[in-house]
Every structure is written in C-alpha cells, then in structure tokens.
Amino acid sequence: MAYHGAWFRVRRKSVWISIVFAEIGKATGLFMTLHGASGTNDDDLRRAIRAGITEIHINTEVRLAWRRGLEGAFAKEPDQVVPYKLLAPAVDAMEQVISSRLRLFNGKS
Numbered sequence: 001m002a003y004h005g006a007w008f009r010v011r012r013k014s015v016w017i018s019i020v021f022a023e024i025g026k027a028t029g030l031f032m033t034l035h036g037a038s039g040t041n042d043d044d045l046r047r048a049i050r051a052g053i054t055e056i057h058i059n060t061e062v063r064l065a066w067r068r069g070l071e072g073a074f075a076k077e078p079d080q081v082v083p084y085k086l087l088a089p090a091v092d093a094m095e096q097v098i099s100s101r102l103r104l105f106n107g108k109s
Contacts, residue, residue, distance in 0.1 A: 025052030033057065038064070042104055049105065058101055062094050069093030 025032055031054040037045065038061035045056065069090035073080070080086055103109040 019051075021048060021051035021053060031055065036060070038062075042109070045104060049107075056101075056105060058097070061101070062097055065093040065097040066090045 021032065024030075032052055033055040034040070034045075034048055034053045035057045037048075037056045038058050040048075048056070067090075069092060070086060072093075073086045073089040076089075077085070100109065
C-alpha cells in the first residue's frame with residue numbers, strides 16, 4: 001500500500017498518522033510505502049515510521065540537492081567546463097541529504 005507525500009502532508013495531523021496508518025497496517029499486514037515523502041518534515045516522518053510505514057521515497061529531495069549543488073558549483077566557477085569538477089559539489093549535496101534521512105529513518109536523529 002502506498003501513500004504519496006503531497007497527499008500525506010495535506011492531512012499531517014499526528015493523531016491521524018498514528019491511528020490510520022497503524023490500523024491499516026494491522027488490518028492488512030502489508031508493508032506500507034510513503035511515496036513522495038520529499039519535503040515532509042522530520043517529526044511527521046518519525047510518526048509515519050512509528051505508525052508502520054516501512055518504505056519512504058525521497059527522490060525529489062535528492063534531485064533538488066543535486067540541482068542546488070550543481071548551481072552552486074556553476075556560481076562559484078562560471079567558466080568551468082570540466083564535468084567532474086562541477087559534479088563534486090552536487091554529489092556532496094546529495095550525500096548530505098541521504099545521510100541525514102538515513103539517520104532519521106534508523107532512529108538516530
């Protein structure tokens with residue numbers, strides 16, 4: 001069963017998250033996915049995990065980090081044409097987002 005982040009954020013009341021997701025998980029025994037969780041705040045993600053969400057998609061958040069990192073590299077070195085020199089800041093930005101989210105998902109933040 002999958003829920004999209006945009007739909008999830010509209011109804012982000014912690015009681016709703018805790019009760020509804022937990023009840024759906026108990027009733028179905030299915031793994032639940034929060035599809036489109038990019039931009040969902042940390043507290044809501046923690047509640048969703050506690051309520052039984054087992055998979056969380058953050059691809060847009062990672063793509064935005066890549067874009068911002070690349071834009072920063074171009075701003076810093078506007079005449080640079082060597083791809084590997086421009087991509088390093090984009091990869092670093094993605095790694096920061098991924099590391100932060102993994103810590104959250106594993107209960108370490």
